[in-house]
Amino acid sequence: MPFSFTQIEQEKTSTIHVSVAFLLLFYFFSALIIVYACSAYFYFSSSDVLLRGASWPTLSWTTIGWTFIGAMGVGFIHWQYSQNALIDSVVQMMSGRIADPQVDEERIFRNVVEEATVATGGKYRIEPYIIPTAAMNAFALQDFQGRCVIGVTEGLLKRLNREQLEAVIGHEAGHIASGDCVETTTTSALFKTFDNICDISLRLLTSSTRIGFMGVALGDRDRRRGNDGRLVLFFLFLFILASILRLIGVLGAMFISRQREYRADAISARLTRNPLALAEALHIIDTRWKGGGMPGETMEAIFISNPRRSALEGGENFIADLFTTHPPTEKRIAVLLDMAHASEKDLDAALAKAGTRYDTLYAKPPEAQAQWIARKDGQWLGPFDLEQMKAQGWILPGTPVKMMGQTSISEARLDPLIAPLVTASAVGTVVQKDQCPRCHCPLGLELYEGVGVLTCTLCGGYLIKELDVLQIVHTREKEFDARIADMGQLIRRQARVLKQNPFDAVFDEKSIVCPSCLDDEKHMHRRFVSPQFPVEVDKCPSCARVWFDKDEIEVLQYLYEQDHPDGAPA
Amino acid sequence: MIALLIALVVIVVLVLMVIGAYNGLVQLRVSVQNAWSQIDVQLKRRHDLIPNLVETAKGYMAHERGTLENVTKARQMAVDATTIKDKLAAENALTSTLRSLMAVSENYPNLKADQTMMRLQEELTTTENKIGFARQYYNDEVNRLNTTVQSFPGNIIAGQFGFKAADFFQVETPEDRQAPQVKF
Numbered sequence: 001m002p003f004s005f006t007q008i009e010q011e012k013t014s015t016i017h018v019s020v021a022f023l024l025l026f027y028f029f030s031a032l033i034i035v036y037a038c039s040a041y042f043y044f045s046s047s048d049v050l051l052r053g054a055s056w057p058t059l060s061w062t063t064i065g066w067t068f069i070g071a072m073g074v075g076f077i078h079w080q081y082s083q084n085a086l087i088d089s090v091v092q093m094m095s096g097r098i099a100d101p102q103v104d105e106e107r108i109f110r111n112v113v114e115e116a117t118v119a120t121g122g123k124y125r126i127e128p129y130i131i132p133t134a135a136m137n138a139f140a141l142q143d144f145q146g147r148c149v150i151g152v153t154e155g156l157l158k159r160l161n162r163e164q165l166e167a168v169i170g171h172e173a174g175h176i177a178s179g180d181c182v183e184t185t186t187t188s189a190l191f192k193t194f195d196n197i198c199d200i201s202l203r204l205l206t207s208s209t210r211i212g213f214m215g216v217a218l219g220d221r222d223r224r225r226g227n228d229g230r231l232v233l234f235f236l237f238l239f240i241l242a243s244i245l246r247l248i249g250v251l252g253a254m255f256i257s258r259q260r261e262y263r264a265d266a267i268s269a270r271l272t273r274n275p276l277a278l279a280e281a282l283h284i285i286d287t288r289w290k291g292g293g294m295p296g297e298t299m300e301a302i303f304i305s306n307p308r309r310s311a312l313e314g315g316e317n318f319i320a321d322l323f324t325t326h327p328p329t330e331k332r333i334a335v336l337l338d339m340a341h342a343s344e345k346d347l348d349a350a351l352a353k354a355g356t357r358y359d360t361l362y363a364k365p366p367e368a369q370a371q372w373i374a375r376k377d378g379q380w381l382g383p384f385d386l387e388q389m390k391a392q393g394w395i396l397p398g399t400p401v402k403m404m405g406q407t408s409i410s411e412a413r414l415d416p417l418i419a420p421l422v423t424a425s426a427v428g429t430v431v432q433k434d435q436c437p438r439c440h441c442p443l444g445l446e447l448y449e450g451v452g453v454l455t456c457t458l459c460g461g462y463l464i465k466e467l468d469v470l471q472i473v474h475t476r477e478k479e480f481d482a483r484i485a486d487m488g489q490l491i492r493r494q495a496r497v498l499k500q501n502p503f504d505a506v507f508d509e510k511s512i513v514c515p516s517c518l519d520d521e522k523h524m525h526r527r528f529v530s531p532q533f534p535v536e537v538d539k540c541p542s543c544a545r546v547w548f549d550k551d552e553i554e555v556l557q558y559l560y561e562q563d564h565p566d567g568a569p570a
Numbered sequence: 571m572i573a574l575l576i577a578l579v580v581i582v583v584l585v586l587m588v589i590g591a592y593n594g595l596v597q598l599r600v601s602v603q604n605a606w607s608q609i610d611v612q613l614k615r616r617h618d619l620i621p622n623l624v625e626t627a628k629g630y631m632a633h634e635r636g637t638l639e640n641v642t643k644a645r646q647m648a649v650d651a652t653t654i655k656d657k658l659a660a661e662n663a664l665t666s667t668l669r670s671l672m673a674v675s676e677n678y679p680n681l682k683a684d685q686t687m688m689r690l691q692e693e694l695t696t697t698e699n700k701i702g703f704a705r706q707y708y709n710d711e712v713n714r715l716n717t718t719v720q721s722f723p724g725n726i727i728a729g730q731f732g733f734k735a736a737d738f739f740q741v742e743t744p745e746d747r748q749a750p751q752v753k754f
Contacts, residue, residue, distance in 0.1 A: 111696035119703035121711075122608055162695070271703070
């Protein structure tokens with residue numbers, strides 16, 4: 001692992017050559033096959049074929065040479081076409097815009113990106129882009145002219161604090177400095193061409209078949225003659241060819257090793273000196289909608305976290321490594337926490353600053369009086385003993401905690417002494433069967449606007465029956481604060497975007513195990529409530545219960561009440 | 571004849587090596603200067619921010635005249651410093667006075683809620699971060715230069731042509747964050 005950005009730069013990876021070489025070879029061989037097929041056609045259809053006997057035609061070296069030149073020409077055009085205004089087209093596809101310095105959060109984002117520019121010695125001028133969506137994700141792009149872009153979604157800006165944002169930008173800057181970006185951007189763009197051809201040919205295929213059939217149905221001889229199936233066949237051929245190439249493009253993910261995500265995480269940790277902030281950011285991003293169904297999800301390799309949830313993602317075996325672009329988030333968080341305990345001096349300093357006795361860090365207290373420090377909003381608090389930990393009330397299963405006298409930091413749910421505390425303490429009425437899908441603690445019964453719902457006091461999520469959701473949105477008791485209103489406006493803008501591209505609103509991915517069915521086979525499905533209310537929820541198809549993460553039910557209520565201000569049910 | 575040829579080849583190779591090493595050293599020196607100018611830009615930015623910051627804070631913290639005056643004084647020292655060594659010392663002093671100002675300002679909720687102050691604080695945070703990153707980069711470059719200047723055969727050429735090892739930008743405040751150790 002190199003130490004400085006200068007060294008990281010020198011060790012740039014370049015699998016880009018492999019994919020370009022592959023494409024050129026592909027063009028050459030397919031051109032060769034076409035030329036051979038043509039010459040064979042003429043060879044066998046000429047009249048003196050019987051005289052020559054049953055031998056196959058051969059190609060002269062000159063022909064092969066010309067074929068080669070032709071193939072390279074096509075390859076060159078393809079390259080030019082795909083690289084032309086590459087970044088603009090990708091950003092446009094996601095309807096991104098430059099961050100606005102007049103808006104507070106966006107100015108902070110601009111500042112953080114500038115900081116990353118300074119960290120690389122000013123070698124890269126990175127442009128800050130905002131993607132107007134409620135999803136949580138970030139990406140980096142770089143083209144061969146050296147233009148760099150780091151983009152984040154509005155949802156991410158709203159939900160992360162500055163430290164976490166710094167960590168995420170550090171990760172993206174790491175991708176740029178280590179050359180991952182040039183590679184993924186250009187490779188994706190190259191294969192994207194086939195994606196387009198695939199789409200266009202499919203559209204032409206369906207329309208040409210329709211016209212063909214119509215011609216038959218109407219008995220229209222002229223039309224039928226024009227579409228006697230050759231056109232359909234041609235488009236079918238084009239479609240299949242482009243599909244195969246697209247598949248190869250997807251397999252190109254094989255070259256894109258998961259290792260590079262770990263590396264970018266490590267670069268970010270070194271840059272910001274704050275691996276825990278990145279761990280927190282990854283945790284937040286992972287439990288939220290990451291933009292599945294969003295335009296641009298086909299370029300999954302450029303994002304910090306894969307927009308699509310894939311069943312393979314969780315695995316750590318060879319196959320999973322081969323076919324996915326990102327390592328499992330839990331593993332990444334574990335690695336980051338592991339980095340954090342190497343920087344224990346920070347911890348000392350932070351505690352000293354906060355006025356905590358930190359000499360106790362080294363003296364290992366006896367088991368009965370074990371003490372911990374815990375991290376809240378980027379600061380270490382404590383030390384607390386077991387009773388005090390219980391009384392804190394803000395310690396969640398994902399909170400980083402550290403036992404005094406020990407070097408390792410772990411998540412609260414993984415610490416054997418703290419775990420039972422965070423998973424059981426805060427809940428009033430304990431319902432044994434139902435467990436919070438995020439915190440793995442029992443859910444409590446709560447009356448929410450007159451409806452009995454299950455809730456997790458730790459993460460603030462709700463498990464609500466589908467019918468009860470209707471009642472909740474029709475009842476107006478709750479007042480909403482500015483934060484919910486802010487999120488609501490964001491979701492509203494999202495809905496407007498989705499209205500133009502209704503297909504993007506349809507996403508449906510297997511997510512958490514249903515807390516009510518508690519069956520490993522029965523997964524909830526992650527989707528929007530509706531295109532009109534693109535609030536992301538998890539729905540169980542078998543028991544019709546809906547899991548709302550923190551704030552989501554409030555945002556849904558807010559939106560609904562905005563739409564129906566007079567209180568009349570829809 | 572053959573001996574002469576061999577000698578000639580050896581001399582040519584040696585001369586080429588010297589030229590290569592010399593050019594390498596020049597490049598390193600330029601990149602160190604460049605890295606320093608990056609720090610300089612950020613330090614200037616910080617100097618420009620401080621009067622505004624002090625002016626805004628004055629309205630809220632009348633009892634902290636001493637702290638504010640210290641900041642202003644430290645800033646003046648930093649602006650006046652000419653040599654790199656003086657600059658380093660003055661900037662370190664300025665950093666610590668700014669830290670104490672920030673610590674004190676925690677006690678003034680009105681100040682913290684002030685819109686101008688919030689903006690200034692964000693500007694200061696980002697400038698401090700940039701100084702930190704620029705320093706990191708500068709030190710990396712200095713490290714490269716010094717390694718080349720001190721190791722064989724760079725040391726001979728450096729001695730002949732007057733290349734000197736550059737100073738690191740060290741931080742004296744102990745609570746500065748340590749780099750985490752990276753493991754896989």
